[in-house]
Amino acid sequence: MGKLFNVSSSPHVRDRITTQNLMFDVVIAMIPASVYGVWQFGFNALLVLVATVVACVLSEYVYEKLMKKPITITDGSAVVTGMILALNMPPEIPVWIPMLGGVFAIVVVKQLYGGLGQNFMNPALAARCFLLISFAGFMNDFSAASIGFDSVSGATPLAQLRAGQEVDLAALVIGRIPGTIGEVSVIALLIGAVYMIVRKVISPRIPLIYIGTVAVFIFVFGGFDVTYTLSEICAGGLIFGAFFMATDYVTSPLTVKGQVVYGIILGVLTGTFRLWGASPEGVSYAIILSNLLVPLIEKATLPTAFGKGGSKK
Template sequence: MSDLRNVSSNPHIRAKDTTSRIMLTVVIALLLPAFFGIYNFGFRALVLILISIATCVLTEYIYEKLMKKPITIGDFSAVVTGLLLALNLPVSVPFWIPVVGGVFAILVVKMLFGGLGQNFMNPALAGRCFLLISFTSLMTNFNCDAYTGATPLASLKAGESVNVLNMILGRTAGTIGETSVIAIVLGACVLIVAGVIDLRVPGSYIASFAVFVLLFAALSGIAISPAYLSAQLASGGLMLGAFFMATDYVTRPVTKKGQYIYGVILGFLTAIFRIFGASAEGVSYAIILGNLLVPLIERYTMPKAFGKGGERS
């Protein structure tokens, strides 16, 4: 009988979702901003995306092979990491940049901490931040055949006006995957409809960012207006980060209350970095710092177990 039945204590929860299905859905959703990035920046963007994905998948495979661990590349999590990393790169970077970033993201941030589900921060963003710190000039050079000059965020930082419609459509400089708000939001709709994400984290993130960026801009003497707020929301990696990276199952809080708090913290930090920081962008660092605060958030938002001080229902 022991071979036929598995006896375990309740509760018994069954779900059709698997890691591979969820990750594959994320890949499909990311194809929209990826295809637009290829259309916007050309063949070089496609090459960078393929290099980044191949590096992440191979790094995970080689590590698990050498460590004699089960091979997990079939869960598509390494593909998601490679694709997200590539979408956060300027198209002008050398081809070895996604290799270095991919190895760091998978080997250092993911595998050395136990693999999928054990990493303490988003691997793709950690890889991007590592590249930003190590190769700042390469990672902040957005000049290419399609666009030259400052990004919209840099122009806003300098007090210049920007074309919000071009930013929404994607006719602007930036990283491969962050330029088109429409493509990102359509991809996010795929995740929402599929039930992979909800609006707790991205909604609280974007809403709180809007409040804090207006507040901090006013305190800094920056002229605020609907056009300024629209430009801040549509520029940079805010939408990509809010829907595709802040919602990472592993590095976000598990409690509903914690997810709202997490989103507000991300909005606060992003506004701080954008208005008062030396760099025009702040999404990557905000999410990484938010990831580090997740254990603290969960400590104070996790419901107490019955009999351990919890309220009776």
């Protein structure tokens, strides 16, 4: 009897999925959008991407080293945070701004609350809002962004829509518009999203409900205009936010019912901010506000445990 019998407590069924390969899949899913952004906006976009990822990983390493905690940079979560943050930056931004944001995301939003899995907000988005409030001038400056060989002046499609102008829907889908590095190309983002859904990294529930709610909201309150509604969906950070940021495991509800509620809240908030807010874009604020509501949503949609509840006589 040379066979070794292991006695261990549950769980006995294990999965091959680790934090590391999940994060790796998310990174792969962001590559089409990153490549498109770098191709369209040029060298500074690449610089921003690399610098932000380095800043995130380095600040995680330094913090954990100083606090004498286990070093977790190899799990890839800091890389994902850095990439999401970088893709949310305007292409011509001075590199130190996203780097500062990376340090804020990792140290203040993630590590001070206990590291991966403990943060109450999406670190990349919280950092983006921190930068948006602090450096409004830089963060809203899309004017210098060169598209291919031409330079476009001024407004993002959302600002144009706000001003009542028509936008070219085809340009929106392909991404030949001014905007942040990663949000411009709907096609590139959808390639990444499909990859994540096929690999079962995310479930399409939250993004679809989110985008659907925004569509209905804008359609109803924006004057029953199909082109306008489609432009609003393809413009700005909605697709990027819905698939890559609203689905963050740590800051979205676990239960199916909770995810439905969460998606609807996200959609209503985004629609409200876009139609009546001070700024034409509202995806970031909608997501971090909804992140704060997640514990409440989960409490309200807690499923009944097996053997509990049922009819009381």
